[in-house]
Amino acid sequence: MRKVAVIGAGMTKFMHRALETPKELAWLAAKPALDSAEMKLNQIDCVVVGSAPDAFDGLHMKGEYLSDGCGAWKKPYLRCYVGGGTGVYAVAQAWFHVASGLFDTALVICEEKMSSCLPHPQAAFLTIFDHITEQPLKPNLLWIFALEQNRYMQTYGIALKDIAAVSVKNKRNALDHPAAQLGAKLTVEDVLASEIMAWPVHRLMVSPTSDGAAAVVLAEEETARRISDTPVWIQGVGWCLDTTYWTNRDLAYPEYVEKAAWMAYRMAGIREPRKEINIAEPYDPFAYKELHHLEGLQLAPKGQAPKLLADGVFDRDGDLPVTPSGGLLGVGNPIAAAGLMKICELFWQLRGEAGKRQVPGKAERGVAQAWGDLMQVGTVVVMGTREPV
Amino acid sequence: MSDRVAIIGIGFTSLQPSTPHASFKELMFEAAQKAYHDAGVEPSEIDSFVTCAEDLNEGLSIFDEYTPDQLGAVQKPMHTLTQDGLHGIADALMQIRSGIAELVVVEAHSKASNIKTPEWLLDYALDPLYNRPLGFNPHALAGLEMNVFLHETGISAEQCAQVAVKNRTNALRNPIAAYPLALTPMYVESSPYVSYPLREAEIAERADGCAVVVLANEKRAHRAQSKPAWVHGVGFANDSATLESRDWVRAEYVRIAAERAYRQAAIQNPRAIHLFEVDDTYAYKELQHLIALGLYSEPAEAGRSVEAGETKPDGKMPVNVSGGVLGMGLPLEASGLYRIVEIVLQLRGQAGMRQLPNARIGLAQSWRGVPTTSGAVVILGAE
Numbered sequence: 001m002r003k004v005a006v007i008g009a010g011m012t013k014f015m016h017r018a019l020e021t022p023k024e025l026a027w028l029a030a031k032p033a034l035d036s037a038e039m040k041l042n043q044i045d046c047v048v049v050g051s052a053p054d055a056f057d058g059l060h061m062k063g064e065y066l067s068d069g070c071g072a073w074k075k076p077y078l079r080c081y082v083g084g085g086t087g088v089y090a091v092a093q094a095w096f097h098v099a100s101g102l103f104d105t106a107l108v109i110c111e112e113k114m115s116s117c118l119p120h121p122q123a124a125f126l127t128i129f130d131h132i133t134e135q136p137l138k139p140n141l142l143w144i145f146a147l148e149q150n151r152y153m154q155t156y157g158i159a160l161k162d163i164a165a166v167s168v169k170n171k172r173n174a175l176d177h178p179a180a181q182l183g184a185k186l187t188v189e190d191v192l193a194s195e196i197m198a199w200p201v202h203r204l205m206v207s208p209t210s211d212g213a214a215a216v217v218l219a220e221e222e223t224a225r226r227i228s229d230t231p232v233w234i235q236g237v238g239w240c241l242d243t244t245y246w247t248n249r250d251l252a253y254p255e256y257v258e259k260a261a262w263m264a265y266r267m268a269g270i271r272e273p274r275k276e277i278n279i280a281e282p283y284d285p286f287a288y289k290e291l292h293h294l295e296g297l298q299l300a301p302k303g304q305a306p307k308l309l310a311d312g313v314f315d316r317d318g319d320l321p322v323t324p325s326g327g328l329l330g331v332g333n334p335i336a337a338a339g340l341m342k343i344c345e346l347f348w349q350l351r352g353e354a355g356k357r358q359v360p361g362k363a364e365r366g367v368a369q370a371w372g373d374l375m376q377v378g379t380v381v382v383m384g385t386r387e388p389v
Numbered sequence: 390m391s392d393r394v395a396i397i398g399i400g401f402t403s404l405q406p407s408t409p410h411a412s413f414k415e416l417m418f419e420a421a422q423k424a425y426h427d428a429g430v431e432p433s434e435i436d437s438f439v440t441c442a443e444d445l446n447e448g449l450s451i452f453d454e455y456t457p458d459q460l461g462a463v464q465k466p467m468h469t470l471t472q473d474g475l476h477g478i479a480d481a482l483m484q485i486r487s488g489i490a491e492l493v494v495v496e497a498h499s500k501a502s503n504i505k506t507p508e509w510l511l512d513y514a515l516d517p518l519y520n521r522p523l524g525f526n527p528h529a530l531a532g533l534e535m536n537v538f539l540h541e542t543g544i545s546a547e548q549c550a551q552v553a554v555k556n557r558t559n560a561l562r563n564p565i566a567a568y569p570l571a572l573t574p575m576y577v578e579s580s581p582y583v584s585y586p587l588r589e590a591e592i593a594e595r596a597d598g599c600a601v602v603v604l605a606n607e608k609r610a611h612r613a614q615s616k617p618a619w620v621h622g623v624g625f626a627n628d629s630a631t632l633e634s635r636d637w638v639r640a641e642y643v644r645i646a647a648e649r650a651y652r653q654a655a656i657q658n659p660r661a662i663h664l665f666e667v668d669d670t671y672a673y674k675e676l677q678h679l680i681a682l683g684l685y686s687e688p689a690e691a692g693r694s695v696e697a698g699e700t701k702p703d704g705k706m707p708v709n710v711s712g713g714v715l716g717m718g719l720p721l722e723a724s725g726l727y728r729i730v731e732i733v734l735q736l737r738g739q740a741g742m743r744q745l746p747n748a749r750i751g752l753a754q755s756w757r758g759v760p761t762t763s764g765a766v767v768i769l770g771a772e
Contacts, residue, residue: 001488021518053450054471060445060513063471064761067630074645077627077763078480079471083451089468093480099487101392102623127450237489241438241457241467259464267489373454 003388004098005224005231006091008037008217009344014181014332017115018211022057023069026111029213029337030071033107037217037227044217045103047072049079050090050110052335052372055124056117070109082239083128084285084372085379086110087214087339092237092381094218104220111213112334121209128374130244142206146198148251148375149288153200155252156303158291160200164191165309166287167204170323173316174330176356179341181332182208191287205287210332214340216347221387232350235365235389236270236382238263246374257296257371257378264367264380265298269389273298277382279349279359279366280320281342284327293369294322296378321359324349339370339379346383392486395610395617396478396769398428398603399733401726403565404596404718407502413447416498416599418459424494424601425461429614432461435603436490441470441477441497441722445510448503460496460601472625473497473755474600474726475765479623481604491609498599499720507595514760520632528592530759532584534637535673539586541638541688544676546586548692550577552672553591555701556709560716562743567596567718577672591672596718600726618733621750621768622656624649628762635762640674642764643681643754650752650766651683659683660706662768663748664735666728668756669713678754679708682766702743710735710743725755725765736771 010032012018012025020028026049034041047070054062063079070077080086080093087110094106114121122140129135152158165188174183186204194203224231240260242249249255261273270276282293291305299320300308308314314322325331325345328338346366348354365384371377400423402408402416411419425432438460442452449455453469456462470477474497481493504510511527539546554577560569572590580590610617624646629635651659659682667682669675676691684706685691694700700708711717711731714724732751734740740748750770757763 054444055450058513058517060510061443061471061757061761064514064627064630064757064763065516067627067763068634069630072627073629074626074641076625076646076649078476078625080468080480081451081471082453082468093468096483096487096489099489100483101486102483124450127444127448128454130455131448239466239468240464241453241462243463244455244458256464260466263466373451376454 002099002101003221003233004095004218005233006216006347006383007219007224007228007231008033008039009347010036011179011214011341011344012212013179014210014212014334016181016210018113022111022113023066025113025211025213026066026069026109029215030107030109033215033217039217039227041071043105044107045105046076046097048090048094048097048106048108050081050086050336051079051112052081052083052086053124055127056112056114056121058116066111071107081336082241082372082377082379084335085339085370085377086336086372088343088368088370088381089239089379090340091216091343092239092379095234095237098218098220104223106218107215108218109213109215110336110340112337113211114209114334115211142198142201144375145286146201149200149286151251152288152292158306161188161192162306162310163205163288164188166284166290167191167329169315170284170327170329173324173357174326177326177331180326180330181210183326183330201286207285207328207333210334212332212334212337214337214344216340216343230351232347232383232385233388234381235384236264236268238380240378242376244374246376251375253302254292254296254378256376257293257369260378260380261297264382268382277365277367278363279324279346280322281325281345281366281368282322283370284323284329285333287329290323293371297367297369317360324357324359342368343381350383350385393607394482394485394620395605396602396733397605397610397613397615397617398424398430399730400424400427401600401730402598404567404598404720406567406596408597413498413500414459417496420599420601421460424603427615428603430492430603435492435494437484437493438462438465438467439470439477439480439495441472441474443471443722445513446504446721460494472763473757473765474723475753475755475767476625478602478729478767479625479765482620482623485604485606491606493604495602497723497726499597499723501595501721502597511759527759529584531671532587535587535671537637538673538677543689544692547574548696549591549673549676550574551695552669552675553577553715555695556669556713556715559702559710560712563712563717566712566716568594569712569716587671593670593714593719596720598720598723600723600730602726602729616737618736618769619772621770622650622654623767625765630762632760640677640681642762643678643766646764646766647682650768654768662750662752664710664745664751665708666711666731667708667754669709669715670719670756670758672715674756675708682754702745707745710745725753728753728755729767732769736769
């Protein structure tokens with residue numbers, strides 16, 4: 001197993017309606033990533049792209065369409081996805097491209113353009129459901145997340161205001177992110193006063209739909225050291241897919257996230273995640289999901305994440321800064337790109353380049369996580385300033 | 390390669406024009422069960438899974454959602470690749486060589502008979518701004534490409550027709566082929582033009598089916614129940630997705646992919662390979678791909694070679710003994726895995742009526758169809 005590091009990162013602004021085509025968005029993220037590594041495209045051995053449903057862009061074989069915009073002209077090229085978990089998974093995919101010894105460098109790009117799906121991309125999500133048993137019920141994402149949030153609240157006796165506090169924190173953090181779509185200074189009361197989308201989910205507990213792209217450059221040890229003084233090492237990767245039949249699962253706790261996390265932690269030699277991880281970027285498309293995922297990531301005991309949040313543990317200057325970027329709630333949610341944005345954030349935080357968002361102290365290790373499919377997949381990447389074991 | 394990887398199990402359904410008796414999940418279950426049985430593994434031992442699928446072909450978004458249960462992959466690593474099955478083989482190989490998995494399963498399938506308007510669907514693969522508004526049938530791209538290919542290489546339309554004759558005849562000896570037919574060059578040459586100079590009989594018809602392949606690292610492969618087929622080399626590449634800037638004569642994606650695969654397999658002269666299973670979605674494509682694989686000193690030789698019967702099963706360089714996709718049917722993303730299935734059967738000596746003598750190294754190559762320039766190459770060996 002070769003050691004692999006992230007040596008460059010870049011992203012576009014996340015916004016409601018980008019004027020660029022999907023190819024252009026991909027390149028607008030790839031270019032700054034290459035520039036930050038001081039590399040040219042001809043130094044890249046392979047390109048890995050993550051992009052979730054083709055239905056948003058109204059494109060068939062979206063990966064093929066994106067390929068030249070991603071700089072994959074005459075290069076080995078793969079497009080992978082696991083729904084919303086894609087952004088973090090794509091880094092795992094590129095990690096084994098390089099770790100296997102087949103390639104020395106990899107460019108990872110995640111792109112999503114949701115605004116071309118009119119009148120609202122929510123309609124495209126209907127096609128993720130089973131066409132016989134579920135689609136006739138006309139479900140949408142708000143609907144199933146309301147079920148899951150309710151189950152989570154009921155199981156552990158969590159109050160709605162504790163969940164609203166996630167929106168307040170993340171949207172506040174996003175005010176410091178130059179690429180953010182929805183940074184805001186809010187109170188818990190503001191969140192609870194916003195429209196109820198599907199009880200108990202309020203509008204301000206939901207991430208927006210966005211257009212955007214993010215990119216990172218990966219390299220094996222020797223190349224990484226030659227090119228960068230401060231490579232950020234990939235210490236562990238993990239991913240796990242649960243059964244299709246989400247209705248048969250206890251929605252109170254994401255077991256698949258736990259399994260993915262332990263796969264990554266074992267690789268990283270982490271035994272006590274709560275003590276050995278300095279920053280977390282869990283997936284937060286809905287406010288409760290951040291708490292839910294922190295528990296799956298073993299960073300809070302089951303049902304206890306809301307209390308730790310209320311105690312300020314997860315604030316940017318807290319004991320365990322969580323989503324210092326502003327997350328999907330604040331920066332925006334162009335599905336696959338949102339997950340890779342979290343990897344970019346860890347890269348900048350661990351190099352001390354996160355500007356106004358920089359967490360205090362000297363963070364040595366962070367974890368990024370994404371989630372997707374039918375409340376079904378967990379993807380986890382552990383990154384750190386120390387070489388992998 | 391240093392860390393050796395082998396295919397230790399294959400499972401597949403027969404290819405059929407339609408499969409009203411089975412859902413895609415049932416096709417997958419059948420193929421997976423056969424593959425696990427062939428390899429002598431329990432699904433619980435498998436470390437990681439890959440599914441090769443395209444959302445719009447499935448009629449479902451985020452296809453990996455619908456894979457774990459029938460593959461025995463619940464709460465295991467699994468992801469989708471929107472590529473051909475051969476890319477899936479490369480993906481599995483990389484997972485094994487990186488050390489995170491010992492046993493990896495690659496699945497690809499086709500339920501093409503569910504697609505009511507396949508050409509319309511392909512329309513959505515065209516650039517939405519520059520190409521789609523022109524409103525042409527995507528087969529026209531193959532017609533255009535064939536025209537410039539014939540013009541530049543000096544290969545004749547009659548020679549392309551010979552490919553269709555050879556492959557559909559070969560399929561007569563393949564019990565899982567969907568479109569075997571003893572046909573004459575006359576039949577092909579009198580079929581109507583779909584897009585000049587491409588004729589209807591030179592276009593592969595779609596078929597339903599599923600193939601599952603089990604890959605293992607060296608240690609695990611030695612314990613396998615079946616005879617392992619070793620992966621000597623893999624390569625994959627894209628040319629330009631943009632119609633206006635690609636190479637229309639040469640299959641650059643194959644040349645680049647093959648270069649990598651040959652290097653890994655330490656093959657100086659590709660003619661040393663005993664059998665080839667290459668993409669023949671359109672008859673001329675077989676010739677274009679063989680040229681890109683570096684098998685001829687000049688392009689025109691590809692035409693003469695098929696005419697002389699060199700690529701027939703009893704020729705010097707057998708190509709598509711299985712019948713190719715012209716004879717077996719085009720199972721969308723599973724096309725590459727059916728090429729792998731044929732090579733593994735040949736290497737094991739289990740190819741029945743179409744068994745070649747001395748088949749010890751075989752090459753599989755795939756292309757993702759119009760309008761893509763995406764292809765992969767995998768070289769397998771018995772030792």
